[in-house]
Amino acid sequence: MIQIQKFKNYFKVLLVIFSVFFITGPVLAAQINLISDIETINVGQKFWLDIMIDPAGEDINALEGVVNYPHDKLSLVNVNDGNSIINLWIKKPDIKNNQAVFSGIIPGGFSGVLSPFYSGAAAGKVISLQFLVTKGGEIKVDLDNLQVLLNNGLGTAINTDVQAFEIVPTENIITFSSREEVTDFEAPEAFSFQIVKDKSIFENKYILIFNTQDKGSGIDHYEVQEGQRGFVIAQSPYLLKNQHLDEQIVVKAIDRAGNERISRVGPPRHRTFLEKYGRYCLVLLIIIMLFLSYFLKKYIKNNKD
Amino acid sequence: MFTKLSKINKLILIISLGLFLIYPNFFIIADSVNISVTVTICGNDILETGEDCDTSKLDGQSCTSQGFDSGTLTCATNCNFDTSQCIASSCGNNIQESGESCDGSDLAGETCVSQGFDSGTLTCDASCTSFNTTQCQTDGGGGGGGGGTYVPPAPVEASVTFSGRAYPLSEVLILKDAQIVVTTIADQDANFLTTLSNLAFGNYTFSLYTEDINGRRSSPFTFSIYVSSGAQISIGNIFISPSIDIDKSQVKQGDNIVIFGQTTPESEVTILVNSEVPHFASISSDDDGIYLHNFNTAVLERGDHITKSKTHLDGEVSNYSEVISFVVGDVNVFKEVDDDGPCAKSDVNKDGRVNLVDFSIFAYWYGKASPPAHVDLNDDNIINLVDFSIMAFCWTG
Numbered sequence: 001m002i003q004i005q006k007f008k009n010y011f012k013v014l015l016v017i018f019s020v021f022f023i024t025g026p027v028l029a030a031q032i033n034l035i036s037d038i039e040t041i042n043v044g045q046k047f048w049l050d051i052m053i054d055p056a057g058e059d060i061n062a063l064e065g066v067v068n069y070p071h072d073k074l075s076l077v078n079v080n081d082g083n084s085i086i087n088l089w090i091k092k093p094d095i096k097n098n099q100a101v102f103s104g105i106i107p108g109g110f111s112g113v114l115s116p117f118y119s120g121a122a123a124g125k126v127i128s129l130q131f132l133v134t135k136g137g138e139i140k141v142d143l144d145n146l147q148v149l150l151n152n153g154l155g156t157a158i159n160t161d162v163q164a165f166e167i168v169p170t171e172n173i174i175t176f177s178s179r180e181e182v183t184d185f186e187a188p189e190a191f192s193f194q195i196v197k198d199k200s201i202f203e204n205k206y207i208l209i210f211n212t213q214d215k216g217s218g219i220d221h222y223e224v225q226e227g228q229r230g231f232v233i234a235q236s237p238y239l240l241k242n243q244h245l246d247e248q249i250v251v252k253a254i255d256r257a258g259n260e261r262i263s264r265v266g267p268p269r270h271r272t273f274l275e276k277y278g279r280y281c282l283v284l285l286i287i288i289m290l291f292l293s294y295f296l297k298k299y300i301k302n303n304k305d
Numbered sequence: 306m307f308t309k310l311s312k313i314n315k316l317i318l319i320i321s322l323g324l325f326l327i328y329p330n331f332f333i334i335a336d337s338v339n340i341s342v343t344v345t346i347c348g349n350d351i352l353e354t355g356e357d358c359d360t361s362k363l364d365g366q367s368c369t370s371q372g373f374d375s376g377t378l379t380c381a382t383n384c385n386f387d388t389s390q391c392i393a394s395s396c397g398n399n400i401q402e403s404g405e406s407c408d409g410s411d412l413a414g415e416t417c418v419s420q421g422f423d424s425g426t427l428t429c430d431a432s433c434t435s436f437n438t439t440q441c442q443t444d445g446g447g448g449g450g451g452g453g454t455y456v457p458p459a460p461v462e463a464s465v466t467f468s469g470r471a472y473p474l475s476e477v478l479i480l481k482d483a484q485i486v487v488t489t490i491a492d493q494d495a496n497f498l499t500t501l502s503n504l505a506f507g508n509y510t511f512s513l514y515t516e517d518i519n520g521r522r523s524s525p526f527t528f529s530i531y532v533s534s535g536a537q538i539s540i541g542n543i544f545i546s547p548s549i550d551i552d553k554s555q556v557k558q559g560d561n562i563v564i565f566g567q568t569t570p571e572s573e574v575t576i577l578v579n580s581e582v583p584h585f586a587s588i589s590s591d592d593d594g595i596y597l598h599n600f601n602t603a604v605l606e607r608g609d610h611i612t613k614s615k616t617h618l619d620g621e622v623s624n625y626s627e628v629i630s631f632v633v634g635d636v637n638v639f640k641e642v643d644d645d646g647p648c649a650k651s652d653v654n655k656d657g658r659v660n661l662v663d664f665s666i667f668a669y670w671y672g673k674a675s676p677p678a679h680v681d682l683n684d685d686n687i688i689n690l691v692d693f694s695i696m697a698f699c700w701t702g
Binding site: 061062063064082083084085087088090103105106107108109110111112113114115116117121124125147149150151152153154155186189194196198200201202207209211213215216236237 | 344345346349480482483484505506507508510512525527528529530531536538647648653654661662664665666668669670671677679680683690691692693694695696697698699700702
């Protein structure tokens with residue numbers, strides 16, 4: 001009798017497991033792996049970590065997350081988004097603030113990387129991060145607030161399975177080097193920029209829209225020059241200082257290896273003489289009128305006398 | 306012990322085990338991704354579709370089979386035959402003739418200088434198809450050496466050739482990493498072929514779509530591929546899905562709803578209308594690729610439904626088209642242009658395209674409080690990743 005009761009208890013547990021498993025629906029989970037080629041590391045050394053995603057047969061088009069790492073033991077020193085599956089970045093990891101938040105989209109979707117060298121689709125790289133080990137002790141790098149959304153027009157989130165990276169820095173390692181530093185001699189891809197205005201942003205003023213890719217080391221930043229002013233670091237959309245658009249505009253894309261690609265347009269429009277010097281003409285006209293009225297009054301007064 | 310379990314428990318156990326066994330087929334809650342293309346690469350020493358040859362694989366061909374008298378046939382880097390080392394019978398008569406660059410002493414007026422050198426003696430190679438510049442010299446001064454800066458090797462650029470089926474005479478747009486980079490026009494049979502050159506090695510996301518005669522867009526055919534340095538990759542068998550539309554947004558139960566669109570000519574189109582039981586209809590497209598089907602809604606229950614279509618031709622199958630929604634109700638309501646759908650809203654600046662400009666407007670409002678209603682695609686009063694995902698789905702480049 002006791003055995004039957006025990007079995008019933010086991011059976012109930014099994015039933016609950018089955019119910020949870022089936023009722024909630026076993027959605028295929030996108031597999032995200034944090035991968036490094038290192039097996040050992042010491043304090044004071046750097047290593048690269050790749051965030052790879054395998055959508056497991058799903059078609060995804062947006063993802064974001066926060067790389068969670070021990071800030072007292074690791075320092076984020078470099079980022080490489082060259083060769084990323086992300087085409088348009090909303091947020092990139094910020095080295096200056098030691099924050100590794102990433103967010104971006106893949107218009108059209110991503111369901112794995114094809115190649116003539118294998119059948120099926122392989123995982124794609126999201127981003128690579130380089131860390132400096134600043135202190136000993138167990139290190140774990142993981143992802144928080146991870147969202148992976150389906151390319152279905154609804155932005156449906158899918159389950160994710162994250163494989164964190166763990167390592168314990170060891171002592172007495174004299175030399176070690178993780179991955180060769182990227183030797184990127186190629187400039188970012190050629191690009192053009194658009195000058196537009198829209199009532200939704202910047203009070204309907206003219207803005208610059210630009211974006212390009214760099215397969216080697218990734219885009220580090222953009223710079224914009226208007227007319228004879230100096231280059232300034234800029235992000236798209238960029239509010240133009242010269243809303244008259246009568247000066248040359250240059251946009252420079254610089255990759256993380258320092259290679260540059262420049263795109264420029266001559267003055268998008270030429271102001272007429274009156275548009276350009278109208279206010280000066282008006283001031284001059286007023287001054288002339290004042291002089292004339294002064295001399296006219298004086299002339300009339302002299303004639304009366 | 307099993308016999309001592311209650312009948313209800315037995316039943317639950319059997320059902321659970323049954324569900325467990327059929328689990329892979331029963332619990333599919335999302336469409337799996339179906340990318341079916343032929344990927345070939347020139348330079349892998351494997352003779353593949355569309356290649357004359359590949360490295361050492363000459364498909365049994367030789368100089369004589371190519372119309373020459375003797376010589377060595379080789380394979381060029383673009384996987385076409387290289388006949389520069391093949392010799393025609395007229396080669397060797399010291400007269401430069403058609404098909405020859407030179408012949409013995411007849412150099413067709415060329416010299417080392419005209420070949421880009423400073424001095425020396427230009428000769429003709431034995432095949433009469435190219436010059437021998439080994440005795441040409443470039444003035445360089447002597448001596449020196451040592452030190453200097455490292456000059457990186459010139460990058461070997463790759464190319465990707467796309468081929469497949471669209472709609473007759475339709476414009477096929479090809480996006481590379483979300484930007485339109487090339488367009489081509491399909492022929493009368495809906496076949497298209499185009500090549501994208503000067504690619505650095507790396508991962509690329511390519512997306513292809515077309516528009517039918519009435520401006521309806523197909524679903525994009527998207528894939529990511531790794532392009533290795535100098536590779537000449539062919540992506541074949543791309544089958545762009547049909548366009549699709551309906552005549553009514555609401556149809557009176559029992560009345561017909563017209564489902565129509567365009568695809569490859571004279572092909573079989575399968576139309577799926579979902580219900581408690583999915584309904585399939587199979588029709589043929591005409592010479593212009595147009596298909597039209599009157600679907601009787603008597604078999605559908607009242608409520609929301611969707612329809613989509615795909616094309617079969619010569620053993621190849623396209624992906625499913627865009628999904629179109631309609632309602633089965635009490636009255637007929639003819640379909641109007643949807644200006645308030647997510648894709649219409651994604652085109653924030655209303656220029657007819659969803660592209661970088663719209664992305665930039667979304668990026669401006671990302672995470673900010675109180676974004677304008679027309680930018681908030683899912684009406685949750687914040688611009689977040691979901692809005693970007695909806696926009697990415699509607700992307701046209």
